[in-house]
Amino acid sequence: MAEVKRKTWEKPWGYKESAAIVAGLMIIGVMLDMLSAAIVEMPVYPYNAILGLVFMALIPCVYFSFRKIYVVRWLSEVPACLGAIVLFSLIALAMAVVPQVLEGQPTMVLKLNKLQGSWLFTISSIYLLTTLGLVVVRRISTFKVADIGFVASHLGMWIVVMAAGLSSSDLKRFQVAVEEGQTVNMAYDKDYSWHTLPFAIKLDDFSIDEFPAKLALVKSATMEIESKVKNNLPLIEKGKLFKLKNFSIEIVEYLPSAKADSSKGFVVSEDSLAVQAAFVKCFNNKTGQTKEAWINSSSPVQSAGVFYLDSTYLLAMTLPEPKKFSSKIEILVHNDIKKNVLLEVNKPFAIAGWKLYQTGYDKEKGKFSKLSIIEAVRDPWVPAVYLGIILSMAGIIISFWTKKKEKRLNTNGK
Amino acid sequence: MTWLEFPYFAAVSALFYVAGSVFLYTSKNKLWGNAAIITGLAVLGTFIGAFWAGLDRLPLRTLGETRLWYAFFLVLAGYLTYLRWGIKWIVPYSCGLALMFLILNIVFVEAHDKTLMPALQSPWFAPHVIVYMISYAVLAASALVSAKALFEMFFRNRHVNDDVLKLADNLVSVGFTFLSLGLIFGAFWAKEAWGHYWTWDPKETWALLTWLAYLVYIHIRFRHKQNENLAYFLLFISFVVLIVAWFGINYLPSAANSVHTYSN
Known part of the structure; x- marks a missing residue:
């Protein structure tokens, strides 16, 4: 089929025009970013909500009032949408390659390391929302039951991008550092400025469950872990046998919670300052000698115990890794006290429109930390974003399913 | 074992x-x-x-x-x-x-x-990663389809049967569905573990790019059934992006502060 060559901007528009529009938007974005070094910020509630509603109302209004204008119709077609997706992807690609930094840090040329706050990103998002919005309106205006997957997936995506974009100014992520026994209602943000929370947190208890320590063969001259086994250190376990270099090592006894004892070496202890200890037997395959000794992890009152195997090597425990850490807290909110709240990683607690997360502790003190770092997050837009996500996913699944069915009908119809 | x-x-x-x-x-x-x-x-x-x-x-x-x-x-x-x-x-x-x-x-x-660090101890862990592995496997099959077709075209100057591209479409629609699920499970998990569903973490961004690449493929196939070479080419590129998202990312400078680098 011979295609008649058409000039750029001669209708019907295709990919050349789409690319030209994308290029134009990019130039505008880049110029704005060059002119203004400031980070683009979304207005806070309720202005962002009003902005969102206006934009949402504008799309069907524009579509129904001006659909006779070619551009409006064209913006809801595949070439325009693909242009919008590609533009957005290019910016995402830049974000994926250039490490993105926090607001307080120095900005690269064209805000390359803070793209989320650039005009380029903002314009690209608006273009994406415009084409996607017009697609949805067009499909709804000619709605057929068969379109339900299409409408749900596209409308869902539109809601996700819109709500996530609008939420950026209302999202609050604060860190609360609280010591055992203290009550705190102040929190700091990522730029270390302080904020007062609408509630106070009292830390009753912070605790860490540890994995058993790992067994490390260390060069005594440099105190470095033997490199051949470095990435493969075994967890200490009673009865286990290990072969490290020319040493055969047996873990005769392992006490996950122990304290030093003058006659027995180490004994079981439930003390809060308890350490991990293991009684180790070592057979030196070169000399035929057998030696045995206790090794242990350290605590504020107990130094780490190592085992000198020969003149070159010693055996030691690594710092135990945390298995679980949690804070038992009380929350004081509006003259009310919520007691015995347990915060754990992956198990946040919701209160007064906020969500509290266990995020950290004093890493240097490890298990003996009395400090708990709790993150308080407020994002009133989450329900909208989740609604969009679920709608979109439902749409994708429905499209997938109906596509299969269509195929089957087609084959049957042959 | x-x-x-x-x-x-x-x-x-x-x-x-x-x-x-x-x-x-x-x-x-x-x-x-x-x-x-x-x-x-x-x-x-x-x-x-x-x-x-x-x-x-x-x-x-x-x-x-x-x-x-x-x-x-x-x-x-x-x-x-x-x-x-x-x-x-x-x-x-x-x-x-x-x-x-x-x-x-x-x-x-x-x-x-x-x-296993506490952040990974979540009921989302298994569905998130297994769904991704299934998706990656199915999309790899679609990449094999494109590799075969591109090979035939460039080295043997032969055109592959139309059914081959239909197969690729089917594989992509399965793979894309699972890819979307993986992305979404990841977002839900991130909200529970790190406080926000999307932080433009490098791994997230690459996962999004992978999703966008297949999204472009689907739209091209939706509108331009006849342009098969472009389809095979896109399929190939999309899989390259997927590979970067999966492990290539560990070699990128932007991955230094990713929450997803667990291996070391």
């Missing part, structure tokens, strides 16, 4: 994969090929199960562990494609690719690390 036993299971499983691929082409009785592939899958599946039990945690933390699942799901995806659409050549191709991953795991011995 630990990585120590892995080479034996891998070897037996690989043997069945290869035998199955050969039988499918040479033996008149389909039973042999089917039985061999299923046995190969069962052997590798048994190892994964026993390895899981021995670790006391889901073996999906390190790259080596994800390769293990991949070698399983890839062959499963290829085999199901063969059963569903009767495409025979996809079986030896996916077996070959799986073999490569098994060998990688034998060459680069993984740490037997039983520890």
